[in-house]
Amino acid sequence: MSHTAMLAPTRPTPPAVRPSPLWASVQALQLRTVAVMGMTKNTGKTVSLNHLLAQAHQAHVAVGLTSIGRDGEERDQVFSIPKPPVMVTPGCLVATARDTLLRAKVRTRLLGGTGIESPMGEVVLVKALDGGEMEVAGASRSHDQHRVIALLRQCGAELVLLDGALGRSHHASPAIADGVVLATGAAIGGGVQDVLRKTRDRLAILGIAQADEALATQVAPAFDCGGVGAWDAEGHPLWIEAVATLNAAPRLLQLMGTPVRTIAVSGAVARRLWMALSTLLQAHPGLTLVVADGTKLFIDAVDLAQFERQGGHVCALRAIRMAGITLNPFSPFGGSFDAHEFLAEARSAWPEHVVSDVLLQP
Template identity: 65%
Template sequence: MSGHLTPPCPLWQGLRAQQVHTVAVMGMTKNTGKTVSLNHLLTQAQAERLTVGLTSIGRDGEARDQVYAIPKPPVMVTPGNLVATASDTLVRAKARIKLIDTTGVSSPMGEILIVKVIEAGEMEVAGASLNHDQHKVIALLRQCGADIVLLDGALGRSHHASPAMADGVVLATGAAIGGSMGDVMRKTHDRLAILGIPPAPAEILARTRAVWAQGGVGAWDHHGNCLFHDYIATINAAPTLLANDLKAVSTVAVSGAVGKRLWQALQLIAQHQPGLTLVVADGTRLFVDATDLHAFERQGGQVMAQRPIRMLGITLNPLSPFGGNFNAREFLALARQTFPQHLVTDVLLTKEGT
């Protein structure tokens, strides 16, 4: 490999050390520096002459924030990058590109196409939104020669961070969340609590195997006997769960998303069975607040993942388009103190404290 054109940062070094092949980049909210972090990773990969595959869950790289109409940093692609994006975005590309392959995956903005960047420039990236389509796109990017695939996530959507999709996650947080530095730390901590639910032990995974293999919702008693396993959508699972003897339910496994209605049913079961264990596919399937999770745990309940999410790093943006900017180095120091178990960095600081 060649020498670095730019100094390697701890985030990139961490990714390379962990030998991940698919990385999801997600933001806590709009304007927390997700695109800046993505561009940084693209630059670092170019310095090592790695071929990057890039795609998005949703849309990124547009000139203005579609919610607040605030100018956004563009996605900057470099020669050799492989980009999977909707055909409609290509007419606006400011990079010179070459069509490499089609995917057969449709989107509201046209078929997802794979292009190779010939000359550097800005691009808007709009990828597949459905899980099975995204798996297909990732596989095609690899077949076309990608050494590492970066998945850019859209606001309010985190399924690209699932271990079923990505080897690990980079989470962007920052002042745009609102409030003081302490408020940002607390909100980020709450998000990490949801994403970072621990893995279920082998015994429970063995007991709940049918749910992961076949889908649906299942419940088991203290002795490991299956009370029911139904192939229903999780949005309709609450009445089926509550039809059981609530005192008998010890473990519940859910293959899909856990929303408000299902969560309320689980809380009711936990009142009768304080040691209730809930197993979900991973933290991206929990659509509840951290306060709900903590209340459940205070009741004696446990929430576990079939496959835990691998948090590769946290990036910081001390600036907010709404005002309330932070001192970058103070923000970095506080974040590293708050999250000592995570790799925390500000990719725009040239000389970071350790």
């Protein structure tokens, strides 16, 4: 026997991570950037993120990770309850604020800076040299996220995972991520049917259909200038201006006497602008509203349904691709569900989506 063999005893091979329906969906859709967002806190977003990290590692897919907010801290910053840590895998590329590295429980190698500052220092790029717990805090602005994603890809990431933040869904926009995983669960409150209803309402907003090619071409000038536009039934422009959407409501109401048929809004649609659009719909049946994507609609599902019942149409320049919905039957506030029953009810409610509890067998 050689000295080499004597010095290198065999080690048991760790069990393989079983490929899951969620991971299969990410791969089938050929997604390169996936945003993981939660309906609210404690709905299992971090557990879902860790699942994707483990699945990517098992599949030998080079993965990059960053966050729109801050994740991986030991306790929830709002409710001060224990949180599951972010578990990076060996070789994972991470874009995070420099100060978070002081608390990392893994060895890392610094790859470079980004020039993007955060309250916890510059967002830097590191490579995890082993697996373990890590706090992640990334860039908060959209244009900075684009830069971080590009840098992670330059470092070799085939798949970039974006960890979302409560109440901030712009990272799920197709302009940033080409796929979304939505985490929902008992922490929303109420019974199973209440959680399903609230999640269904969120899906209705995020899942508005994509405009056809002809309509997308027609409204492109409004999005190109970052403003608002209006067109008549023949597709002739009535008004296109690089006006902030917060200030667009009074200008749109001036179109009451014109033959407007299509409105395009490049920015956020909040309550005041939505009321102006609803008023226009009453004067112009069949009005079509085109927004950038579902993350720009800051309205309730009931508002959207009422608009469509009155003959209006709402569509997106680019539709959001839902890679999957994950479930957390546990709530730290009480009122947890039976995991198997919750999964069965959710799969029945959303047969068009991949629905999974990543802690249960597929």
